[in-house]
Amino acid sequence: MDKEIRRTMPVFPMSIVQKLTGLSARQIRYYEQHQLIHPERTEGNRRMFSLNDVERLLEIKSLLDEGVNLAGIKHVLNMKPLENEHPSSRSEHPKKDLSNADVMKYLKTELIEAGKYGKSSLIQGELSRFFH
């Protein structure tokens, strides 16, 4: 009953999250602006991240390396809602899990669809070759 609260409990300040994720403060704040993470705030308006926020950021970092842009990352993250979010908005668990293969499959589909039409794809750069 408190395993979940542990993952969602705000415990890390910016400096720690930077070291843990290897991302810059600028990037972390930017991703928050784009709703990829929702760290809580202290009385002094300082961000406090939970373990889930950190894991989420690590996944964002991973997808970034694979050449997925923010729009794509949003989609992937939205496919696995349970992972984090606030304890407040949590009552029942719609339970779900997404394997890496599922994500790959999704990304590949995005790439193919983008090829059919114009150019716009959620996947950028040459890294998309991993899906060819």
Added chain:
DNA sequence: TTTCTAACA
């Protein structure tokens, strides 16, 4: 001293 927001020679 650390983090925050806003903005760009």
Added chain:
DNA sequence: TGTTAGGA
């Protein structure tokens, strides 16, 4: 994305 100004 980096970096910096100016404040808390």
